[in-house]
Amino acid sequence: MKTNIATPTWGMPIPTPEGEFVARYSRTGLCGLEFPSGSKGRKRDSGSVRPPAQVRRWHAIASAALRLALVGQPPKRLPPLDLFAGTEFQRRVWRALRKIGWGRTWSYGQVAEAIRKPRASRAVGCACGANPIPVFVPCHRVLAANNGLGGFSAGLKWKRALLECEGIRLAG
DNA sequence: CCCTAGCGGTGCT
């Protein structure tokens, strides 16, 4: 069951060589990361008030971390992650994802085992798809069991790119 | 390669 209520968020752009990401912040931390939208994304709130100092600090950390990740280096620091939006199951999956080390991969089934729901691999895939903070919550490190790539909500192109950043080579 | 059955969570009626 979903527990939390909608909280106001700030959306702030992160320009990168790969395009402009958008980070979203709640009052407890980074709560979302959006990939560059093909059509000149303007999802950030351009007209709204200046975010509080703490949000700006988090954003500086997140921006640096993302840019590092995109050039193949593990981020040194992350802002606090607000992963509260989601069901109990999804939160368990997202927490497990954060234990997958840089440059490593698990299968959906292994994630299912890690959260002690060994037969829920398919549901794990759905929870990965609902991950609000891709890259930092590394759902891209989860692959299908038979050397398959699995899916990726932002498109498999991005999944491949992120894996390549980490030096992960895919079978076939 | 293909197909099938079984699976668990989620979001609709």
Add this chain to the structure above:
DNA sequence: AGCACCGCTAGGG
């Protein structure tokens, strides 16, 4: 309550 999705998996042609 029921039902139709799914970023899955194992097993069998």
